[in-house]
Amino acid sequence: xxxxxxxxxxxxxxxxxxxxxxxxxxxxxxxxxxxxxxxxxxxxxxxxxxxxxxxxxxxxxxxxxxxxxxxxxxxxxxxxxxxxxxxxxxxxxxxxxxxxxxxxxxxxxxxxxxxxxxxxxxxxxxxxxxxxxxxxxxxxxxxxxxxxxxxxxxxxxxxxxxxxxxxxxxxxxxxxxxxxxxxxxxxxxxxxxxxxxxxxxxxxxxxxxxxxxxxxxxxxxxxxxxxxxxxxxxxxxxxxxxxxxxxxxxxxxxxxxxxxxxxxxxxxxxxxxxxxxxxxxxxxxxxxxxxxxxxxxxxxxxxxxxxxxxxxxxxxxxxxxxxxxxxxxxxxxxxxxxxxxxxxxxxxxxxxxxxxxxxxxxxxxxxxxxxxxxxxxxxxxxxxxxxxxxxxx
Amino acid sequence: xxxxxxxxxxxxxxxxxxxxxxxxxxxxxxxxxxxxxxxxxxxxxxxxxxxxxxxxxxxxxxxxxxxxxxxxxxxxxxxxxxxxxxxxxxxxxxxxxxxxxxxxxxxxxxxxxxxxxxxxxxxxxxxxxxxxxxxxxxxxxxxxxxxxxxxxxxxxxxxxxx
Numbered sequence: 001x002x003x004x005x006x007x008x009x010x011x012x013x014x015x016x017x018x019x020x021x022x023x024x025x026x027x028x029x030x031x032x033x034x035x036x037x038x039x040x041x042x043x044x045x046x047x048x049x050x051x052x053x054x055x056x057x058x059x060x061x062x063x064x065x066x067x068x069x070x071x072x073x074x075x076x077x078x079x080x081x082x083x084x085x086x087x088x089x090x091x092x093x094x095x096x097x098x099x100x101x102x103x104x105x106x107x108x109x110x111x112x113x114x115x116x117x118x119x120x121x122x123x124x125x126x127x128x129x130x131x132x133x134x135x136x137x138x139x140x141x142x143x144x145x146x147x148x149x150x151x152x153x154x155x156x157x158x159x160x161x162x163x164x165x166x167x168x169x170x171x172x173x174x175x176x177x178x179x180x181x182x183x184x185x186x187x188x189x190x191x192x193x194x195x196x197x198x199x200x201x202x203x204x205x206x207x208x209x210x211x212x213x214x215x216x217x218x219x220x221x222x223x224x225x226x227x228x229x230x231x232x233x234x235x236x237x238x239x240x241x242x243x244x245x246x247x248x249x250x251x252x253x254x255x256x257x258x259x260x261x262x263x264x265x266x267x268x269x270x271x272x273x274x275x276x277x278x279x280x281x282x283x284x285x286x287x288x289x290x291x292x293x294x295x296x297x298x299x300x301x302x303x304x305x306x307x308x309x310x311x312x313x314x315x316x317x318x319x320x321x322x323x324x325x326x327x328x329x330x331x332x333x334x335x336x337x338x339x340x341x342x343x344x345x346x347x348x349x350x351x352x353x354x355x356x357x358x359x360x361x362x363x364x365x366x367x368x369x370x371x372x373x374x375x376x377x378x379x380x381x382x383x384x385x386x387x388x389x390x391x392x393x
Numbered sequence: 394x395x396x397x398x399x400x401x402x403x404x405x406x407x408x409x410x411x412x413x414x415x416x417x418x419x420x421x422x423x424x425x426x427x428x429x430x431x432x433x434x435x436x437x438x439x440x441x442x443x444x445x446x447x448x449x450x451x452x453x454x455x456x457x458x459x460x461x462x463x464x465x466x467x468x469x470x471x472x473x474x475x476x477x478x479x480x481x482x483x484x485x486x487x488x489x490x491x492x493x494x495x496x497x498x499x500x501x502x503x504x505x506x507x508x509x510x511x512x513x514x515x516x517x518x519x520x521x522x523x524x525x526x527x528x529x530x531x532x533x534x535x536x537x538x539x540x541x542x543x544x545x546x547x548x549x550x551x552x553x554x555x
Contacts, residue, residue: 027555040553
């Protein structure tokens with residue numbers, strides 16, 4: 001009999017590839033102590049605003065240390081109801097149409113586990129957040145990547161969706177604005193996608209975590225389009241807009257029967273989100289909007305800076321309408337995205353993430369997060385310029 | 394809005410070169426904007442924010458706030474006296490206040506005696522000054538938006554994250 005401990009690892013986990021980000025993380029970690037500027041992060045550089053942190057401390061002082069309802073504190077769900085109605089134009093009942101989760105990540109996992117039978121097909125646009133495909137694989141679903149392209153500013157088009165669709169497709173996973181591309185869809189584009197979802201009877205999981213960081217125009221939630229709320233799970237959280245990544249707090253809204261199914265999985269696994277994080281989230285929704293606007297303005301200016309610099313350097317870069325990621329095309333340097341990222345790190349000590357960490361459609365691109373100070377961004381751009389100029393072609 | 398003014402208000406401590414990059418204009422244009430703002434008396438000047446608990450920075454480390462009651466004048470109200478008080482080098486800031494007193498005066502000096510001397514010999518002897526109430530500052534925790542003690546812990550943000 002083999003004594004390899006791996007024999008106990010489930011087959012579908014053993015075959016799950018490690019995140020491409022992980023490899024790059026190890027590489028950057030080796031350069032510890034050197035003057036590395038990281039544009040490789042996926043979170044704000046702002047610390048959670050003090051009034052939110054203080055509210056959490058106050059909650060602890062008042063002895064808020066217990067489990068909450070599986071669905072989350074009712075006060076928080078009421079605040080979410082108001083916030084979502086005001087900012088996204090969709091109304092959900094706090095009693096049974098909203099569930100508070102440990103970040104959007106958990107909400108997504110709950111959704112896949114609650115709605116995906118083994119073999120069910122899930123469409124998702126790609127390049128995309130690293131966990132979508134693995135999360136589908138973990139529930140024995142079948143992921144179908146729908147490509148998005150630089151020529152469309154990485155918006156998902158109904159045409160690409162129709163081309164990728166296969167019989168048996170049940171779910172469409174959306175993340176707009178998108179990590180890593182910053183791409184998003186106009187209302188007209190979303191309406192076409194919505195019509196396709198109704199035609200093919202698709203359930204939509206819409207991760208809108210970057211929606212507050214929309215710089216041009218107004219963010220439209222697919223859930224707000226006619227006939228879509230009843231087939232959409234709206235996923236959102238506090239990590240990006242309120243700079244609360246480490247709190248791990250998010251939520252899902254949708255039809256009561258679907259939220260109830262997600263709640264079943266949640267109650268037997270997570271039970272509830274941390275009460276401290278829930279109290280902080282309540283404060284964020286109640287008094288945090290001014291802070292969001294201030295941070296958004298900073299991101300907006302930083303975006304303009306890096307996109308302009310990338311294009312001046314000769315790395316073609318579309319202007320992301322949302323999120324805090326630029327996704328420049330680095331092929332003009334004569335390097336692949338991996339060579340570019342590794343070379344830039346080794347020669348100039350700037351970390352960016354190769355686009356292929358977000359799926360094969362990220363080929364030729366790197367993700368550069370501009371959630372860092374002006375000083376660091378300017379220095380990083382200078383170094384990237386030096387690196388590109390030093391390339392032979 | 395003038396892009397340079399916007400950066401002055403909320404851009405942090407950027408050099409003019411950095412402002413030029415952020416606003417996407419030439420550095421000479423930033424200088425021009427600054428000159429214009431100075432001419433318009435909107436931008437008055439630069440000041441460093443120092444932690445005066447450090448010996449090296451403590452050249453004028455004694456600071457006081459003084460509540461001053463004054464007699465308003467027919468025609469000019471509080472302005473003439475307030476401007477007169479403001480002209481002293483010892484006065485860093487001077488505000489007209491609502492409430493129990495009229496002027497709030499921020500004063501600095503190299504020693505306790507010098508500040509006390511300013512209050513007793515200059516400020517309180519001005520005609521129209523009815524009373525002063527001086528509070529010496531003992532310790533500063535936050536100055537003009539900067540936390541003086543530890544501020545935030547060093548960032549624990551990972552270098553690469555999804």
